[in-house]
Structures are given as structure tokens and as C-alpha cells.
Amino acid sequence: MTSDGSPVWVARRARLAISATIIATLACVAGVVAVPRPADALVAIGLYVPSIIGVLLLWRTSVYSWRDGARQPRSFTVHRDAFLLLPARATTRAVALVLASAFPAGHLIMRMRVGALDALDWAIAAVGALVIGLATLHSVFLWRGAPRPLVIVTPSGVTAAGFFGSVHAPWTAFRSVYASWPDRRMNLALPVYGGRSVSRRGLRPHGVKLPDTSEPFAIPAAWSTNPWWAAQALATYWRGIRDRSAIGTPAEHTTLARTLDRFDHEIDEQLSQFQ
Incomplete structure (x- = not known):
């Protein structure tokens, strides 16, 4: 077992974290798009802040130096007749991607409500589709207890x-x-x-x-x-x-x-x- 606890308990914590993040992100987006003409402060709190936090967390999870490795426990995760080497910060990465999807999702919904999309909107939509796709993949595999890679x-x-x-x-x-x-x-x-x-x-x-x-x-x-x-x-x-x-x-x-x-x-x- 890892020093963090049993695989079952670790998986439960990961599921709780990703579920809470998805609910909170959906609530933020819904709270903004439900208002016909949301104030700038509401857009900033509901869309910008979650996405900025997500981007910062995503940057942090992408940095893994020898110092990070040296601090990890000296043990495998034992699970289903195998020893597993789980990716570091898998839960944080999934949470970051979900949070980062708040702005592109909310922005696209608001723009579609008022008229045709311009080139910038389509660019944001493309980035949003990529982020949401990655968030879905990481969340699904994390929920299954087998984060990738x-x-x-x-x-x-x-x-x-x-x-x-x-x-x-x-x-x-x-x-x-x-x-x-x-x-x-x-x-x-x-x-x-x-x-x-x-x-x-x-x-x-x-x-x-x-x-x-x-x-x-x-x-x-x-x-x-x-x-x-x-x-x-x-x-x-x-x-x-x-x-x-x-x-x-x-x-x-x-x-x-x-x-x-x-x-x-x-x-x-x-x-x-x-x-």
C-alpha cells in the first residue's frame, strides 16, 4: 500500500474531489449564463476565477522534478494482483482541467445567445473543446481508480x-x-x-x-x-x-x-x- 492509505480510500477521496469540482464548476457556469446580462463582476467570479485557478493548478501539475520524485513514498500501490505506479498529482490535474473549462464553456453559451460567433469565439470554442475533452478523460479514468498515465x-x-x-x-x-x-x-x-x-x-x-x-x-x-x-x-x-x-x-x-x-x-x- 502507499503511505496515503489503501487504494480504495485513495479512490474515494479522488472521486469526492472530482465530483465536488464538477458540481461547483457547473454551478458557477449556470449562475452566470442564467442571467440575461450578467455584470462584469459576476462573470469574473463565475468564469474567470475558476479558469485562472485551473490554469495555475495545471501548470503546477506539469512540473515534476527530481526533487518531487525524491519526496514520494518508497512503495507501490497494491491493487488487483498487480503493483501500480500511479501518476503524481492525478487528482489535482483532473480538478484543474475541470476548473479551466469554466470560462470557455460559459463564454460560448453567452455568445451563442446574442448572435453569430466571430473568429475569436470559434478559437475559444476549439480550446474549450480540447480542455473539456481532456477533463472528461482524466475524470473518468480517475473515477475508475486507474488514472493515466x-x-x-x-x-x-x-x-x-x-x-x-x-x-x-x-x-x-x-x-x-x-x-x-x-x-x-x-x-x-x-x-x-x-x-x-x-x-x-x-x-x-x-x-x-x-x-x-x-x-x-x-x-x-x-x-x-x-x-x-x-x-x-x-x-x-x-x-x-x-x-x-x-x-x-x-x-x-x-x-x-x-x-x-x-x-x-x-x-x-x-x-x-x-x-
Whole structure:
């Protein structure tokens, strides 16, 4: 389990947060568009303020440095016979997108009420459609308890899942003699080479680099788990140090954590290179 609590409790908090945000945003938009000629102050409070807060939160969630990673707990999330690497600030990102949609949605409704749309209105409508679409995707997957992007570690291998597709690398494709650590861009290159080493379903998830003969399989490492700890944990499986068939069980996670306690100095040494 993560230090934040059980997956069920974390999911309930996320659902509560996103539900409250959607209701509040809809109330703000409805409160403005219900008035035939809303005052500037009402428009500012009902549309501008939520969107500005959303944009600021969205900017904050897009920044994930090695310092952010170093502060994350050293543990997987255990859920349904798998170890999960959840994206950092997934709830905040979904909340930010919902809030940011207030202005384009309200503006478009008000403009359609008074007449034809001009070029600026269509531009705002296009941006609004993108924001609302992303807000819907993030909210739906967050509500399901599987925010994206998501890394799923199972007895069969490692899967990087996005909104519209996934890439799976079986343990047999990993080169066992290699070590791997996150780089300064917070990407983790896994020792998997060759395009036929992985299987893809649907579209390639954003940020995932497919392997070839010279470049490894790489995945974004902006997780709510310490990326250096996670890299060390994954290495124990592709090297065959730990029993892969036990992946996803609470007992295996406890034993894994105890095993990795012996390697804390290696993780700290890697982190010291970023300071």
C-alpha cells in the first residue's frame, strides 16, 4: 500500500474531489449564463476565477522534478494482483482541467445567445473543446481508480497504459545484467531492445518511447512513488532476484520493501548526483 492509505480510500477521496469540482464548476457556469446580462463582476467570479485557478493548478501539475520524485513514498500501490505506479498529482490535474473549462464553456453559451460567433469565439470554442475533452478523460479514468498515465507491474511484465492504448514488455524481454535509473527529464529507460520485444495495443501512450535495436524502451517516471525506489524494485524482478509469480500480493510487497531497505544507500547515492 502507499503511505496515503489503501487504494480504495485513495479512490474515494479522488472521486469526492472530482465530483465536488464538477458540481461547483457547473454551478458557477449556470449562475452566470442564467442571467440575461450578467455584470462584469459576476462573470469574473463565475468564469474567470475558476479558469485562472485551473490554469495555475495545471501548470503546477506539469512540473515534476527530481526533487518531487525524491519526496514520494518508497512503495507501490497494491491493487488487483498487480503493483501500480500511479501518476503524481492525478487528482489535482483532473480538478484543474475541470476548473479551466469554466470560462470557455460559459463564454460560448453567452455568445451563442446574442448572435453569430466571430473568429475569436470559434478559437475559444476549439480550446474549450480540447480542455473539456481532456477533463472528461482524466475524470473518468480517475473515477475508475486507474488514472493515466499508469504503469502496471504484473507477473507477466511491465505495461505502460495511456488513454487510448498500452505497451507491454514481458520480463523475458529484459536484459538481466543491466541497471536503470531515472534521468533528469524524469524518464526511466528499461533494458528492453528491439521493436519485437514489446507488444502494443491501440495508440502509443504519451511520453512512452518504443525500443529499437539501439534505443531502449523508455517510460515517463512522474509517479506518486519514488522513481529511484521503483527502478530498483523493477530491477529485482527483471534480474530474477524476486519471485515474479508473487507480484501483486501484499505479502510480496512487504518482502520486497524489506529487501530494498538494504539498497537504500544506492538510491541515496543516485539522488545525490542530482543535487
